[in-house]
Amino acid sequence: MQAFFTYGKFKKADVKKLRGFNFIRDITHAESKIVAKDTGEVVWDKQRDADELDRIYNFKRMLITHEVRFETADLFKQTVYGAKDSKEAGGSKQLIPKKKGYPVDIYGGYFRENTAYLAVVKVTKKTETIFKVVKIATSQVATLDKARAQSPAEELSVLTELLKPQFCKTGRNGKSIETSFKVVLPRVPREQLFQNKKYGFFMVNSDTLLHNFQELWLSREDQKVIKRMATAKYGVTDHDLLSVFDAITSQIRQYFNLYDINQFRSKLINGREIFFNLPIRGDEKSLGKVETLENILIGASASATTSDLKNIGIKTPFGFLQVARGIELGQDTAIAYQSPSGLFKRIVRLSSL
Numbered sequence: 001m002q003a004f005f006t007y008g009k010f011k012k013a014d015v016k017k018l019r020g021f022n023f024i025r026d027i028t029h030a031e032s033k034i035v036a037k038d039t040g041e042v043v044w045d046k047q048r049d050a051d052e053l054d055r056i057y058n059f060k061r062m063l064i065t066h067e068v069r070f071e072t073a074d075l076f077k078q079t080v081y082g083a084k085d086s087k088e089a090g091g092s093k094q095l096i097p098k099k100k101g102y103p104v105d106i107y108g109g110y111f112r113e114n115t116a117y118l119a120v121v122k123v124t125k126k127t128e129t130i131f132k133v134v135k136i137a138t139s140q141v142a143t144l145d146k147a148r149a150q151s152p153a154e155e156l157s158v159l160t161e162l163l164k165p166q167f168c169k170t171g172r173n174g175k176s177i178e179t180s181f182k183v184v185l186p187r188v189p190r191e192q193l194f195q196n197k198k199y200g201f202f203m204v205n206s207d208t209l210l211h212n213f214q215e216l217w218l219s220r221e222d223q224k225v226i227k228r229m230a231t232a233k234y235g236v237t238d239h240d241l242l243s244v245f246d247a248i249t250s251q252i253r254q255y256f257n258l259y260d261i262n263q264f265r266s267k268l269i270n271g272r273e274i275f276f277n278l279p280i281r282g283d284e285k286s287l288g289k290v291e292t293l294e295n296i297l298i299g300a301s302a303s304a305t306t307s308d309l310k311n312i313g314i315k316t317p318f319g320f321l322q323v324a325r326g327i328e329l330g331q332d333t334a335i336a337y338q339s340p341s342g343l344f345k346r347i348v349r350l351s352s353l
Contacts, residue, residue: 060217063342064302066203068189070117072141113137115206118192119159120185120329120350123167131184131350133327134163135207144186152186159186184353185335195347196333199258210321211304214256216297222247226297229290238280241289245275248296256300261323262316268296271312278311287311 034044115135123132136144140162148155160183167179191203193213203211218226225240249269252259259265275292282288287295295307299318306317329350337346 058220062215064213064215065338065340065342066191066193066213066302068191070187070189071114071138072116113139115190116141117190118188118204118207119163119183120188120335121163121181122184122350122353123179123181125179129331131329131331131333132181133188133204133207133329134166136187156183156186159183184350188335193336193338194329194333195336196330198330200255201336202258204327205304207326208322208324210258210261210323210327212256212258212300212302212319212321214258215302216248216251216300218244218247218251226293229293232281236280236290238289241280241293242276244293245272245289245296248293248300252300258321259300261321264299264314264316264318267314268309268312268318271309271314274312 030044030046033042033046035041036043114137116138117136119134119136121132121134123130136159143162144155144159147158163181163183164178167181169177169179171177188204190205191211193201193203195201199210201213203213205211222244225236225244228236229241249272252265252268256265259268275289278292279288280290282291292309292312295309295318298305299307299309301319306319309318331351332349334347334349337348338344
């Protein structure tokens with residue numbers, strides 16, 4: 001194994017040939033123990049080490065970290081809408097001018113600014129205090145970077161001024177009504193991990209979009225069924241597939257609190273009878289049990305992926321966790337800072353900031 005894993009002793013090889021390289025298979029099929037020549041140490045005992053690997057593979061929780069990021073590229077989504085689409089010209093979209101002095105009712109414009117990163121503000125209402133996630137547009141980054149170069153206090157002051165229009169509305173009498181707020185986290189990367197009682201652990205991608213962090217755990221038998229599903233020549237029965245469906249919905253019912261958004265959790269559980277009556281495999285026109293389970297696994301993954309489950313009564317793309325009115329977090333919410341390895345974690349309650 002030195003040629004593959006020891007620094008300075010790497011073997012030059014054709015990359016294409018390495019695509020089929022599987023050292024795990026080679027050592028798990030070794031009939032005798034593998035002993036280090038220099039020390040006589042047993043470095044691989046098939047029965048002992050295969051049992052240990054099996055124990056590890058059955059852990060119900062693994063150390064998982066997700067990359068967080070600050071976007072600094074395009075200012076706007078690339079699509080440019082025509083003047084007829086603007087509200088000023090009788091359309092339905094609130095457009096952003098392409099350039100200064102280019103009215104949208106004549107030249108059209110962009111519909112949405114790109115989000116560079118996020119901030120969290122504390123909003124005190126009459127009966128409660130909440131924390132609201134707000135977006136920082138790419139067009140605002142240069143101004144904030146300049147302020148931060150002077151001091152953190154200056155950055156906070158400039159950010160507060162930039163956010164004021166979001167917390168100001170016009171009342172029925174035409175007077176301006178301002179909601180008081182305080183910036184508690186001025187720079188929050190996209191995909192930042194948070195935790196609270198309502199959702200458990202979850203990632204925040206924008207001011208309206210959440211992503212799942214909860215990993216799905218399935219037994220070894222269920223994993224074998226899923227493996228057989230991928231190849232048509234290996235048979236799977238209705239009972240096998242229904243068992244996997246029940247195992248997945250049981251996990252989602254117990255641990256996936258985030259899937260109460262768009263009623264995903266209840267709709268998936270209520271879709272069992274429809275799933276029961278599906279054929280094992282679908283065709284070009286409709287999905288069967290196998291394809292439906294594959295889509296459930298895609299939508300329930302700890303990522304931004306979504307899937308189509310209209311065939312069991314879920315019209316919204318499964319896993320699309322959007323809060324249209326904006327993300328509001330309770331006082332028990334905490335931000336979770338992780339090291340890249342996931343070995344170290346620091347939890348800070350928003351209420352303490």
